[in-house]
Each structure stands twice: as structure tokens, then as C-alpha cells.
Amino acid sequence: MEYKQRADRRRFLIAGAGAGLAAIGAPAVAQSFPFTPNQRYPDPSVQVMDPSFTRYRIYSSTVEQVGSGMRWAEGPVYFPDGGYVLVSDIPNNRIMKFDEKTGAFTVFKSNANYANGNTRDRQGRLVTCEHSVTRRVVRHESMGRVTVLADSFEGKKLNAPNDVVVKSDDSIWFTDPVFGINGEWEGSRAPREQANTNVFRIAPDGKLTAVITDLVNPNGLAFSPDEKKLYVVEWRGTPNRSIWSYDVGADGMSVSNKTKLIDAADQGALDGFRVDRDGNLWCGWGSNGALAPEPVDMNGRKVLQLRGKSEDLDGVMVFNPQGKAIGFIKLPERCANLTFGGPKNNRLYMASCHSLYALYVESHGAT
Structure with a gap:
């Protein structure tokens, strides 16, 4: 079914993937990031840090930029029935769509309540964290209907739902930090009501x-x-950003045995990540913005520089199940989040600042 575009407004139909999620879009209008792909095989951007990573590198696959023009890309999710990726463009308050068949990169949904994390449930429906204004987790049903799954806890509004996953028992797990309400860039500033930032x-x-x-x-x-x-990133870890590992109880609901699996050190920034079938963690990576303690002279000015160079840190860091770094995919932009997709579930989509990048790998997403 097609929907005509009118001059005064656009209407978007959000339909469940099982019913053929569809929307009419317009070209992305925002800053675009120039990208020149590597011409050599193997792509030097795919760096082997441990011999065990060579099994996941495809010799003749290179990093591709498949969409650009966003201001802060987040929360990619792949829909196999339609062959497309949805990715949040948070400051622009919209969700973008990349169509694998046509290569089109268009607006999927505007006025998206500053959507951040997205996932697909076991029935193929889109589940979204609206991390500002509405501050809720929603599910998109057929014919454009939206079901609110969570918007408050113990009578108080959630903070800013951020990332979300669906377990095989159909339970939905999400994080609730304060990023969407502590400023005006990724939403609207609002008072915090929850005492904690929970999972x-x-x-x-x-x-x-x-x-x-x-x-x-x-x-x-x-x-x-x-x-x-269960693995969870702590954005304000002590002393550094970390990924914590928890044992999931036999009841499928409780967690215990909190253990630090990965420490990003004082320069790295962990954000979103995905796990492959072998249990490896493919993690969005980049500078955490920390400044050096002492300024340096730059053209007569004293400037506090970053502790680590963004151009050396931006990309995807891959860790094995024991938390050892085994590979790095170097990108020209900081990667916030990623997902596996493609017809064979072996195409890594990386949401990175202004752009969406893709790389075929010899690995498959766990779900």
C-alpha cells in the first residue's frame, strides 16, 4: 500500500514487520560525512588483534558506507522479511531506513519521541526505546497502532529508556539511564524521578x-x-566504562554473580554491542571524551586535548567470551551501536555518528 506525500505534512504508517513494515520517506537532510572505501583486499580497516579473529574476517569484504546525513546515529535493527535496517537519528527526532535491495536511505518515521534503542520481538514487531519526552518503551503493531509496554515504575516516570533486547521467553529487557533528559541535544531536559538508573x-x-x-x-x-x-554496559563505571557479566537464574528472571568482563580503560567508550553465535561481543567503540590533565600549546593557545585520539579509537572492538580483545574494525566515525543483518545474518551494520556502515563478516548474530 502506498501513501501520497502532501506538501503540508507527511504521514507515516508503522506496521509490524510480520505485516510488512512500510513507510514513505524523504531524503536525509543533515550533515553528511565523506567516505572513501578501501580498495585493497583484505581491508586494512579490519585489524586482527589475535589470531582467533582471522576466522571472522572475510578476505574480500570491505567496510561500506550505506547511509549518511544523520546527527547522532543509534539503535540499528534489521528486519529480514523486508530486507532493511532501521536506525535512530536522535537529535533529528526520527528513525531512518536503509533498504538493502534499492540502496535507498530515507526517513522511516519522524517525530519519533527521540527514539534510541530498537529491536525486533519474536513476532517480528518493532520495539523502541523513546528516551525523551514520552520516556517509554513501545511496540509498533500493524496498521500504525502503538502499544505502550512501560512508561513508569512504582508510580514515577522512567528516566530515559536507552537500549532494549528480547529474550526467547518473550520477556523484554531494557536500560534506563538519564541521557535523554539531562540536556536539549537528544531530547528535552526534564527532572529525574527514578532514584536509580535501572535495568x-x-x-x-x-x-x-x-x-x-x-x-x-x-x-x-x-x-x-x-x-x-546477561551483559550490560555501565556508562559511568568506576573508574572506566565497563561491561558487566551476570548469571541468569534458572527462573529466567533473576541475575547474580556480577563480574567485570571488559574494562574500556581511560580512553575508550563502550556504548551498544551485539553478541554472535560463538559468544563474541562486537562493541561500539570510540573516545570517551576524557581530557588530558595538562594543556598543550596550539598556535599560542593552551588547549586541553583528548587523552586518546578519536581517529585511533573510532570503530568496533571485538572481544571473545572471556573478555579478550581479538579484533578491531576501524571507522572514520565513532560507533555507538550495531546489529547483525543481511539475508544470512552475517552483515554487520554499524551506527556511527553521522553514518551507517556495513561489513560482511564470517560470523552470524546470535539472534
Whole structure:
């Protein structure tokens, strides 16, 4: 079904993927980032840090820029039935769509309540974290209907739902830091009502439970392939950003045995990540913005520089299940989040500042 574009407004139909998610879009209008692909095989941007990573590198696959023109790209999710990726453009308050068949990169949904993390549930429906204004987790049904899954806890509004995953038992797990309400860039400034920044679980019957309450601004999260482990990024870790590992109880709801799996060190920034079938963690990576303690002279000015150079840090860091860094995909922009997609679930889509990048790998997403 097609929808005509009118001069005074655009209407977007959000339909469940099982019913053929569709929307009419317009070209992205924002800053575009120039990109020149590498011509050599293997792509020097795909760096082997441990011999074990060579099995995941495809010799004749290079990093591609498949869409640009965003201001802060986040939360990519792939829909196999339609062959497309949705990715949030948070400051522009919209969700973008990349169509694998046509190569078109268009607006999927405007006025998206500053959508951040997205995922697909077991029925193929889009689940979105609206991390400002509405501050809720929603599910997009057929014919444009939206179901609110969570918007408050214990009578108080959520902070700013950030990232979301769906477990095989149909429960939905999401993080609730404060990024969407602590400024005007990724939403609208608003008072915080929750005492903690929690990791929540929405049961299949709709019951909302705070599963983890002691992390400072939890961010990305994912389960191990067997769902016996839950991994969560702590954005304000002590002393550095970290990924914590938890054992998931036999009840499928409780977690225990909090263990630090990955420490990003004083220069790196962990954000979103995905797990492959072998249990490796493919992590968005870049500078955390930390400044050096002493200024340097630059053209007669004293300037505090970053501790680490963004051009050396931007990309995707790959860790094995034991937390050892085994590979790095160097990108010209900081990668915030990523997902596996493509017909064979072996195309890595990387949401990176202004652009969406893709790379075929000899690995497959766990879900």
C-alpha cells in the first residue's frame, strides 16, 4: 500500500514487520560525512588483534558506507522479511531506513519521541526505546497502532529508556539511564524521578521489574547465545566504562554473580554491542571524551586535548567470551551501536555518528 506525500505534512504508517513494515520517506537532510572505501583486499580497516579473529574476517569484504546525513546515529535493527535496517537519528527526532535491495536511505518515521534503542520481538514487531519526552518503551503493531509496554515504575516516570533486547521467553529487557533528559541535544531536559538508573524486565504478562539497580547509567545490553549470561554496559563505571557479566537464574528472571568482563580503560567508550553465535561481543567503540590533565600549546593557545585520539579509537572492538580483545574494525566515525543483518545474518551494520556502515563478516548474530 502506498501513501501520497502532501506538501503540508507527511504521514507515516508503522506496521509490524510480520505485516510488512512500510513507510514513505524523504531524503536525509543533515550533515553528511565523506567516505572513501578501501580498495585493497583484505581491508586494512579490519585489524586482527589475535589470531582467533582471522576466522571472522572475510578476505574480500570491505567496510561500506550505506547511509549518511544523520546527527547522532543509534539503535540499528534489521528486519529480514523486508530486507532493511532501521536506525535512530536522535537529535533529528526520527528513525531512518536503509533498504538493502534499492540502496535507498530515507526517513522511516519522524517525530519519533527521540527514539534510541530498537529491536525486533519474536513476532517480528518493532520495539523502541523513546528516551525523551514520552520516556517509554513501545511496540509498533500493524496498521500504525502503538502499544505502550512501560512508561513508569512504582508510580514515577522512567528516566530515559536507552537500549532494549528480547529474550526467547518473550520477556523484554531494557536500560534506563538519564541521557535523554539531562540536556536539549537528544531530547528535552526534564527532572529525574527514578532514584536509580535501572535495568528493567518486562514479563510476557506486562509486569515490570527492576532486575539490576546498582549500575550508574546502564547502556547497551545483550544475552549470551544460550541466554545463561546477561551483559550490560555501565556508562559511568568506576573508574572506566565497563561491561558487566551476570548469571541468569534458572527462573529466567533473576541475575547474580556480577563480574567485570571488559574494562574500556581511560580512553575508550563502550556504548551498544551485539553478541554472535560463538559468544563474541562486537562493541561500539570510540573516545570517551576524557581530557588530558595538562594543556598543550596550539598556535599560542593552551588547549586541553583528548587523552586518546578519536581517529585511533573510532570503530568496533571485538572481544571473545572471556573478555579478550581479538579484533578491531576501524571507522572514520565513532560507533555507538550495531546489529547483525543481511539475508544470512552475517552483515554487520554499524551506527556511527553521522553514518551507517556495513561489513560482511564470517560470523552470524546470535539472534
